[in-house]
Amino acid sequence: MMAATFIPPILGQCISEAIVPDVKTTINLFGMHLRKVSGEWDYPVHTHPQYEINYVLEGEQLFIVNDRHYIQQAGALMFLQPGASHASKSGNGKPFTYFCLHFDIDDRMFLSLLSRLDSVLFGANSNVVQQLRPALNKVIEMSSQLAEHSAAKLTERMRLQSAVFELFGQLWEALSAEADLHSAVSYEKVQLAHQIRNKLQGLIYQQFKQDAAALNQHYGIDDIAAELGISVSHCNRVFRQVFEISPRVFLSSEMLHEAKVLLNDPQMSISQISAILGYRDISHFSRQFKRWYGASPSEYRRSNEEKNITAAAMDEKKS
Incomplete structure (x- = not known):
């Protein structure tokens, strides 16, 4: 988060000026994790106040969102709104690997976009996932490395934050097209x-x-x-x-x-x-x-x- 407050130059001293709009977006991440689970994995119905991105790397997951069933194949992504009732388990009784992050964001324009999003499941070949995959894989790799080192350096944490903002920049572009904002x-x-x-x-x-x-x-x-x-x-x-x-x-x-x-x-x-x-x-x-x-x-x-x-x-x- 950047604060733009400054004392401006005295009038008449400034020959030219280009003012960039303030950058004040804050993204909070909760419970970001990469997990491999057995075929008996069965997570009970629950809700939480944050958005959730859930991405399957290997195997198959059955997601139940507000009593609707979704089969999430490898490479597919689930996007959940705050308060959505959901549960998950193996889709075929075999082990699977998934990456999950919960987040909130204070950018009003981003929130307006998210509130208009109807889709929950985005397949591996969807435009959304194809656009997100490089940035998402980068975040997954960096978060895994940080999880292995409890005393991560500040520079490593900052690089992860940079990767997260890159991911959310791609998320904005991808979901804008999905929500037909570019009509x-x-x-x-x-x-x-x-x-x-x-x-x-x-x-x-x-x-x-x-x-x-x-x-x-x-x-x-x-x-x-x-x-x-x-x-x-x-x-x-x-x-x-x-x-x-x-x-x-x-x-x-x-x-x-x-x-x-x-x-x-x-x-x-x-x-x-x-x-x-x-x-x-x-x-x-x-x-x-x-x-x-x-x-x-x-x-x-x-x-x-x-x-x-x-x-x-x-x-x-x-x-």
Whole structure:
């Protein structure tokens, strides 16, 4: 996860500028494992709150998802939604080998795509599996190597994380085509929503350089819609369809994120942070932050410091 908060150059000093949209996607993996099981393997019905990818390398698995039966041959992939009731066992009474990972992701566009996915089983020759296979095999190989070494080096863990992000990049491409997002209308909506998001992020950067109150009065959602040649209602509707929140809520969440990143730096005073974020005074910033977060900037900073102290004490006990 990358934080993009920065202090911009003084106006007039910058000759040219290219701003890349923030990268804030977080992927959490749970219980990733490679397992070979006997023909008597029989995993009971269960649910979990994460997505699941299950990939058979050798043999055959019988998967039961929401009372429907699927035969998963070698090379096939199962994709399960959170909360799906499922069980599994050998499909032919013989041993089989499978790789499984549970995950959640905080990217709203990715979640919107996953929620529209109807398919559960993707065969070995499907476009989805063919596109995913190289990245998936890389993750399987690297995770197996890490599992064999309990004291894995940081560089090895980081390489695995890099491979996981590569896998999810391929997953996005593969599932987008599967969900028919690239039809003319749907693809245009996704592209338009991205344009709106990029302009909203640009609005935040400009807010670092100008007075927030003046900026809100002279440039906002209405102006973004006008620049894109669409109505404000259409702007709000398309953005909500793709990201499942309104542009205004997105803008507030982005500003809250930037404020929290700055507050996590103990070297910066709240007054300095208020000025960097473009607020006319510290009281205005404090009121807005409390409206977003439910606590004042000083309360947030104090709570964060206490968490860090507690975590450091726990680490010291372990060592």
